Amino acid sequence: MRGFLSLQVIAVIATSATGSPLTIRNLSDPNYGPVPGESSYYSDYTGRAPPFPANVTAPILPSAKGQPGPDDRLFQNLLAAEWAIFSFYQQGVEVFNASSFTALGFPNTTYSRLLEIRDTEAGHMRIFQDSISPTSIKPGSCAYDFGFQYSDDASVATFLALQTLIEVSSMVFAAGLVRQAITDETKSALVGIGETETRHGIWALIDIWHVDPFAGPIDTVYPYANQILDSTNRFIVPGSCPSINPVYPSPRQNLPQLSSNSTVGVGTPGNMIVFEFVDPENVPVFKRGCDYYAVFFHGLETISVPLDISKLSSVIPGELEEKGIILVVLSDKKDAPTQDSVLAGPLFLLQQPSALQTQFPK
Ligand SMILES: *[C@@H]1O[C@H](CO)[C@@H](O)[C@H](O)[C@H]1NC(C)=O
Ligand SMILES: *[C@@H]1O[C@H](CO)[C@@H](O)[C@H](O)[C@H]1NC(C)=O
Numbered sequence: 421m422r423g424f425l426s427l428q429v430i431a432v433i434a435t436s437a438t439g440s441p442l443t444i445r446n447l448s449d450p451n452y453g454p455v456p457g458e459s460s461y462y463s464d465y466t467g468r469a470p471p472f473p474a475n476v477t478a479p480i481l482p483s484a485k486g487q488p489g490p491d492d493r494l495f496q497n498l499l500a501a502e503w504a505i506f507s508f509y510q511q512g513v514e515v516f517n518a519s520s521f522t523a524l525g526f527p528n529t530t531y532s533r534l535l536e537i538r539d540t541e542a543g544h545m546r547i548f549q550d551s552i553s554p555t556s557i558k559p560g561s562c563a564y565d566f567g568f569q570y571s572d573d574a575s576v577a578t579f580l581a582l583q584t585l586i587e588v589s590s591m592v593f594a595a596g597l598v599r600q601a602i603t604d605e606t607k608s609a610l611v612g613i614g615e616t617e618t619r620h621g622i623w624a625l626i627d628i629w630h631v632d633p634f635a636g637p638i639d640t641v642y643p644y645a646n647q648i649l650d651s652t653n654r655f656i657v658p659g660s661c662p663s664i665n666p667v668y669p670s671p672r673q674n675l676p677q678l679s680s681n682s683t684v685g686v687g688t689p690g691n692m693i694v695f696e697f698v699d700p701e702n703v704p705v706f707k708r709g710c711d712y713y714a715v716f717f718h719g720l721e722t723i724s725v726p727l728d729i730s731k732l733s734s735v736i737p738g739e740l741e742e743k744g745i746i747l748v749v750l751s752d753k754k755d756a757p758t759q760d761s762v763l764a765g766p767l768f769l770l771q772q773p774s775a776l777q778t779q780f781p782k
């Protein structure tokens with residue numbers, strides 16, 4: 421076993437740009453490559469090719485034997501999520517150029533901001549890799565499809581809408597993951613990461629959407645962060661993940677994903693909402709005579725509204741402020757007090773900017 425492991429450690433998994441061999445041991449060394457917080461690389465790399473560490477897409481196998489670190493699973497989940505988020509920006513950098521945005525009237529800084537956000541996401545990736553102990557695998561990249569392969573106006577619109585959704589949901593899952601963190605270092609790191617995602621979101625609200633960037637006194641807190649991570653599985657090309665990657669997220673409930681019927685109304689407070697299931701093969705079983713709820717999360721508020729199971733309809737509570745993001749899940753218990761009481765969702769009802777208040781994502 422030991423021999424097998426050390427063989428893996430010295431096995432060449434890539435060749436560096438300079439042609440010298442790159443091993444698992446190199447990549448497992450936090451001082452290898454640009455160091456987040458020291459190097460300006462994670463802010464000002466302007467290449468179209470993927471930056472380090474995303475220029476090595478293979479999983480990084482353990483370089484030591486022993487017990488996993490206390491927060492390894494959390495950081496494996498985060499790294500797998502970050503591959504999706506990074507790839508979103510990297511694909512944007514590759515598909516678009518500065519004119520894609522200026523042609524539609526967006527500021528001439530838009531493309532360079534996207535490069536910079538892409539770089540900070542690569543920095544997150546390195547931080548998460550470094551935070552996984554040498555005894556645990558660091559997940560590699562899958563293939564991702566975000567629906568904007570071509571540099572046409574519709575793709576720019578899809579990209580910018582998803583950008584806002586991805587950043588706001590990253591803020592929500594970072595806040596939720598704090599509940600799973602064991603060490604204080606991890607808890608603080610999660611807050612710092614969430615703050616960075618907030619800056620990305622704020623940039624878009626000001627420069628792209630030209631709206632009030634603030635979202636009231638508190639952003640939405642949702643307790644079951646892995647359910648949000650799970651919803652990013654919809655972007656993964658089926659079967660494209662490295663087979664030795666851990667299950668993502670771990671643990672995974674694989675809950676039915678929700679959308680809503682946008683012809684009924686926009687997803688804002690006071691409106692009726694009719695739910696639909698994204699995958700007809702993955703739907704909850706509702707028993708007649710039992711009570712079900714649509715449970716809405718906004719800020720620190722949790723409000724349960726009865727779910728009409730014959731129409732799959734409910735009402736978005738009118739008392740919620742039309743700011744930031746509202747999350748809704750279907751539950752068999754008022755306020756969805758446990759992870760297992762969630763039967764479907766979460767569905768993200770983006771409130772800000774109002775231009776994106778329609779059903780989203782499809
Ligand atoms: C990845 O990028 C880093 C930083 O530019 C570079 O040193 C390294 O050689 C690259 N690795 C590969 C496999 O291209
Ligand atoms: C990888 O690490 C070895 C030492 O373990 C070193 O000799 C080699 O130059 C490193 N490779 C790169 C690309 O830095």
Ligand SMILES: *[C@@H]1O[C@H](CO)[C@@H](O)[C@H](O)[C@H]1NC(C)=O
Pocket residue numbers: 517518519520571
């Ligand atoms: C952007 O890409 C388009 C093709 O999609 C090309 O016609 C245009 O010259 C490019 N503009 C810049 C500034 O690179």
Ligand SMILES: *[C@@H]1O[C@H](CO)[C@@H](O)[C@H](O)[C@H]1NC(C)=O
Pocket residue numbers: 528529
């Ligand atoms: C970008 O737009 C600003 C005004 O919005 C203008 O002052 C500046 O010269 C432009 N820069 C380039 C490179 O076009």
Ligand SMILES: *[C@@H]1O[C@H](CO)[C@@H](O)[C@H](O)[C@H]1NC(C)=O
Pocket residue numbers: 681682683684696
């Ligand atoms: C959405 O709601 C409209 C209006 O009630 C209805 O006609 C339509 O069939 C619904 N769409 C789906 C997919 O159920």
